Amino acid sequence: MGIKGLNAIISEQVPGAIRKSEIKHFFGRKVAIDASMSLYQFLIAVRQQDGVQLASETGETTSHLMGIFYRTLRMIDNGIKPCYVFDGKPPVLKAHELAKRSTRRADTEKKLEEAIEEAEKLKHERRLVKVLPEHNDEAKKLLGLMGIPYIVAPCEAEAQCAELAKAGKVYAAASEDMDTLCYRTPFLLRHLTFSEAKKEPIQEINVEMVLEGLNLTIEQFIDLGIMLGCDYCESIRGVGPVTALKLIKEHKSLENIVAFIESGESNAKWKIPENWAYKEARDLFLKPDVLDASDINLKWTEPQEDALVEFMVKEKGFNEERVRTGIQRLRKGLKTGVQGRLDGFFKVRPKTQEQLATAAASAKAAKKKAPKGKVGKNKR
Numbered sequence: 001m002g003i004k005g006l007n008a009i010i011s012e013q014v015p016g017a018i019r020k021s022e023i024k025h026f027f028g029r030k031v032a033i034d035a036s037m038s039l040y041q042f043l044i045a046v047r048q049q050d051g052v053q054l055a056s057e058t059g060e061t062t063s064h065l066m067g068i069f070y071r072t073l074r075m076i077d078n079g080i081k082p083c084y085v086f087d088g089k090p091p092v093l094k095a096h097e098l099a100k101r102s103t104r105r106a107d108t109e110k111k112l113e114e115a116i117e118e119a120e121k122l123k124h125e126r127r128l129v130k131v132l133p134e135h136n137d138e139a140k141k142l143l144g145l146m147g148i149p150y151i152v153a154p155c156e157a158e159a160q161c162a163e164l165a166k167a168g169k170v171y172a173a174a175s176e177d178m179d180t181l182c183y184r185t186p187f188l189l190r191h192l193t194f195s196e197a198k199k200e201p202i203q204e205i206n207v208e209m210v211l212e213g214l215n216l217t218i219e220q221f222i223d224l225g226i227m228l229g230c231d232y233c234e235s236i237r238g239v240g241p242v243t244a245l246k247l248i249k250e251h252k253s254l255e256n257i258v259a260f261i262e263s264g265e266s267n268a269k270w271k272i273p274e275n276w277a278y279k280e281a282r283d284l285f286l287k288p289d290v291l292d293a294s295d296i297n298l299k300w301t302e303p304q305e306d307a308l309v310e311f312m313v314k315e316k317g318f319n320e321e322r323v324r325t326g327i328q329r330l331r332k333g334l335k336t337g338v339q340g341r342l343d344g345f346f347k348v349r350p351k352t353q354e355q356l357a358t359a360a361a362s363a364k365a366a367k368k369k370a371p372k373g374k375v376g377k378n379k380r
Contacts, residue, residue: 003177003178003230004228006241009214009224009241010213010214014213017209018205019204020203023074023078026171026189028079030080031082032082032170032172034085035136035139037177038068038084039064039068039131039136042064043063043067045195071195076330076333077333082148083150083170083298084150085157086140086150086153088153088157089154091284141311142311149300151164155289158183161174163292164296164298165186167294169293169296170298172186172189172204174193175190176191179285190202214245216248222286223253223254227257232277232281232284233273233280237269238270305324308323308327
């Protein structure tokens with residue numbers, strides 16, 4: 001589900017922490033991708049012209065395989081080396097969110113049965129899309145044959161992606177879920193696995209600039225996310241994004257906010273959920289169950305052409321010519337390797353809002369001091 005309203009807060013309060021770029025900007029980068037989120041996207045988006053999911057002759061869904069194969073090729077073509085991270089066992093605290101999803105699913109199934117118009121049926125069918133164990137297994141098989149590394153996290157994939165990024169094994173975590181920021185990944189990439197046809201720029205969010213721009217510690221940022229609504233516990237009823245940010249800035253922690261609300265001094269409409277497990281939720285973000293990145297060795301290997309053709313063409317019904325062409329692209333991209341980027345030789349840190357403002361003020365002052373009508377020898 002992610003965290004509602006967090007992207008809007010960052011866009012409004014710290015716009016400099018978000019950079020929009022074309023995919024080619026990330027040439028030479030290794031990226032850890034939230035596999036389950038990507039598969040969900042592919043199952044929804046990769047469809048035939050009539051809106052129906054792609055399927056083999058035997059009726060097996062293949063939209064997820066089409067997505068994994070061609071979106072991965074697009075990244076490889078642009079000099080990106082992806083690794084995929086799959087979810088492990090969900091934390092116990094996530095049970096309430098999973099129960100809510102089951103309830104919503106039952107409601108949607110009822111609406112689908114009652115739907116008459118085709119467009120309405122397709123809308124409800126997409127809402128019923130679910131990543132099944134067999135989808136994950138087939139995706140892992142395909143990635144293995146392609147020579148693309150994947151990891152099965154002990155728990156949440158986003159947390160493991162962030163762990164790899166923090167350890168320098170990859171440049172960034174890639175996911176649509178904003179809660180990835182709460183695991184303090186250095187950078188979060190959104191829209192990386194979107195189709196080229198959507199022409200959506202990739203959104204790169206710098207978490208340290210977010211924390212500095214909002215003037216929050218990581219603990220306070222996590223508390224903000226919990227108030228906005230995360231997968232681990234309910235939010236405070238009646239508290240929206242603007243109010244949540246105001247409360248965390250004024251009271252510094254959820255403990256203080258709870259005390260303030262329970263004291264009766266606050267808005268009477270605000271209501272703390274019964275047995276609110278916000279402390280446990282905070283701990284899941286601060287101390288997630290992840291594999292130690294130092295024990296993980298990411299390797300991109302030669303694709304297994306014959307086995308790929310057997311799986312994708314003979315078993316799943318994909319076009320052989322297109323698959324073999326894709327394999328050649330894959331082989332070429334993986335042989336190229338991750339070429340050195342200029343910022344790989346230096347310690348490059350994006351300028352903060354304060355640094356940018358100081359630089360702008362210095363440039364303005366220097367311009368005022370410069371003699372009128374004369375051009376300095378460094379000016380062009």
